Amino acid sequence: xxxxxEGLIMQSATHFHPLYxxxxxxxCKTPKSVVNIGERRTWPRNDVSFSCRNSGALNxxxxxxxxxxxxxxxSNDAHLSALLPEDGPVPSDTAxxxxxxxxxSKWSPPTYLWRGLTVLVVAGQVIIRIxxxxxxxxxxxxxxxxxxxxxxxxxxxxxxxxxMAFTIQFVREFTRLGLNRxxxxxxxxxxxxxxxxxxxxxxxxxxxxxAFAAELATMQVSExxxxxxxxxxxxxxxxxxxxxxxxxxxxPFLGLMCFTIGMASSALLADSVYGVSINIILDSARRALRPxxxxxxxxxxxxxxxxxxxxxxxxxxxxxxGAKGVGESTTSAVVISLVGIFIADFALSYxxxxxxxxxxxxxx
Numbered sequence: 095x096x097x098x099x100e101g102l103i104m105q106s107a108t109h110f111h112p113l114y115x116x117x118x119x120x121x122c123k124t125p126k127s128v129v130n131i132g133e134r135r136t137w138p139r140n141d142v143s144f145s146c147r148n149s150g151a152l153n154x155x156x157x158x159x160x161x162x163x164x165x166x167x168x169s170n171d172a173h174l175s176a177l178l179p180e181d182g183p184v185p186s187d188t189a190x191x192x193x194x195x196x197x198x199s200k201w202s203p204p205t206y207l208w209r210g211l212t213v214l215v216v217a218g219q220v221i222i223r224i225x226x227x228x229x230x231x232x233x234x235x236x237x238x239x240x241x242x243x244x245x246x247x248x249x250x251x252x253x254x255x256x257x258m259a260f261t262i263q264f265v266r267e268f269t270r271l272g273l274n275r276x277x278x279x280x281x282x283x284x285x286x287x288x289x290x291x292x293x294x295x296x297x298x299x300x301x302x303x304x305a306f307a308a309e310l311a312t313m314q315v316s317e318x319x320x321x322x323x324x325x326x327x328x329x330x331x332x333x334x335x336x337x338x339x340x341x342x343x344x345x346p347f348l349g350l351m352c353f354t355i356g357m358a359s360s361a362l363l364a365d366s367v368y369g370v371s372i373n374i375i376l377d378s379a380r381r382a383l384r385p386x387x388x389x390x391x392x393x394x395x396x397x398x399x400x401x402x403x404x405x406x407x408x409x410x411x412x413x414x415x416g417a418k419g420v421g422e423s424t425t426s427a428v429v430i431s432l433v434g435i436f437i438a439d440f441a442l443s444y445x446x447x448x449x450x451x452x453x454x455x456x457x458x
Contacts, residue, residue, distance in 0.1 A: 252297055294352045315417075393446075
């Protein structure tokens with residue numbers, strides 16, 4: 095019979111204690127005390143002695159008969175703490191087998207791999223629940239208000255200043271070429287196809303995505319999600335699906351608002367500083383724009399909203415490690431969301447606008 099000592103970590107409010115659980119093959123017993131870190135000591139028990147690097151008061155009923163004891167360290171150690179038999183040496187192959195099985199049992203796939211798979215699983219669960227009508231509409235409306243109206247202020251300032259910055263660059267160069275009438279068309283195409291969906295998603299990822307990840311991560315480490323399961327509520331139905339729906343619905347409208355504010359600020363700056371009339375800017379934009387440009391912008395915004403919400407919720411729901419884990423998951427969720435947005439933007443732009451275009455012909 096082999097007795098194995100496995101190291102587990104119990105987190106307290108201020109520090110960590112290693113908690114060692116004794117288990118006998120075919121059964122499991124729990125010690126009556128916690129083993130505190132200390133000097134190397136040896137305890138005699140029932141004419142049996144064994145030593146361990148971590149000392150403390152042990153009160154554990156020993157099995158009857160001859161037994162071999164194997165103390166295997168926790169994950170913080172890289173070697174065996176103690177390996178002392180009752181009588182006679184323990185065969186080296188047995189010790190190596192026990193140590194190898196312990197390390198293999200602690201192996202896990204890379205974090206980015208299983209979290210990426212989690213995003214796909216969560217996306218599938220959300221789609222199934224939407225099709226089945228399992229949506230908490232009250233919670234969805236609350237999240238929609240949070241993503242939409244409460245993001246207008248930040249998005250208004252961001253899009254206005256970005257529009258004015260682009261106007262300075264375009265008008266300055268186009269004036270020298272005598273192409274003042276094409277400034278509005280260039281700005282309209284830039285905002286509708288790229289700037290408005292990407293800029294909107296960046297603002298939402300920083301403001302909303304980080305909040306989603308932090309909230310779900312805190313609920314995960316504090317076991318609130320387990321409480322929901324005990325109460326008979328599926329966390330995907332109550333927490334994740336409303337957030338995904340809110341982002342997918344709100345971002346297309348926020349993108350259109352970003353486009354409108356950016357064009358308005360550009361026209362005002364061009365008229366007041368560079369003497370290019372507002373009518374010229376708007377007429378050029380009207381000639382260059384096509385309905386598909388605005389539709390593609392809304393599609394992009396919706397895809398970006400799905401990426402932000404799914405990544406943030408998946409990262410938050412798979413958090414572990416206390417307050418440190420919450421911070422790491424929040425930061426990682428925002429970074430991964432931005433990377434996913436840029437990759438998706440390239441893919442969608444390639445699909446929507448590949449080949450030669452003629453949108454600016456009417457502006458000259």
